Amino acid sequence: MTIQALILLSRLKKVQMNEAGTVYFDRDHLTFSTVHEENAPSREISVKNWRYSLDSVLSYLKKRDLVMMDDLLGEYVRVTHDGWRIWQTAISRLAWFLFSSILVPVAVSAVTALIALWIAEWS
Known part of the structure; x- marks a missing residue:
């Protein structure tokens, strides 16, 4: 996320005042x-x-589902749940990435090594 988008998102949250x-x-x-x-x-x-x-930053935030524009003219803007909880979402995505990219391959290789040792022991 760009710095400009993060600044605008934080300002929108201040103006919106609550998630609803x-x-x-x-x-x-x-x-x-x-x-x-x-x-x-x-x-x-x-x-x-x-x-x-401003228009490009708003469209970037809309594309990332951090804001919703309720009308065709874009006069009414609402920060979504993901926008309100941007850091929790980022941490959750990082945790999922670490789990799927690091922990799963390590577990699969460990199981494969144990199976190979078990087969070598029986033969």
Whole structure:
């Protein structure tokens, strides 16, 4: 993941405030704001300094299933569960990679060696 995508994801999480929330993207003013009920807490951030790369970063996050865009215009953005738990997901993927790439081949070779020794002992 790029640094820009990670920064934008963390800012979106701050604006969304909880996993069940939604964020409104105002393309005219380049701001993200919390979709909220009246008198409920809300936040707003400006991303004017990202104006040239914002769409590509959002599409990258969407492609990785870290955000969802609820409408065709991309005005409503929601950080998914994987986006909220990005580090847990990364650790889980690393653990699965280590298990499937290292531990399974080691176990298979150990079993194969034991079978070969058992066959050599009986012959």
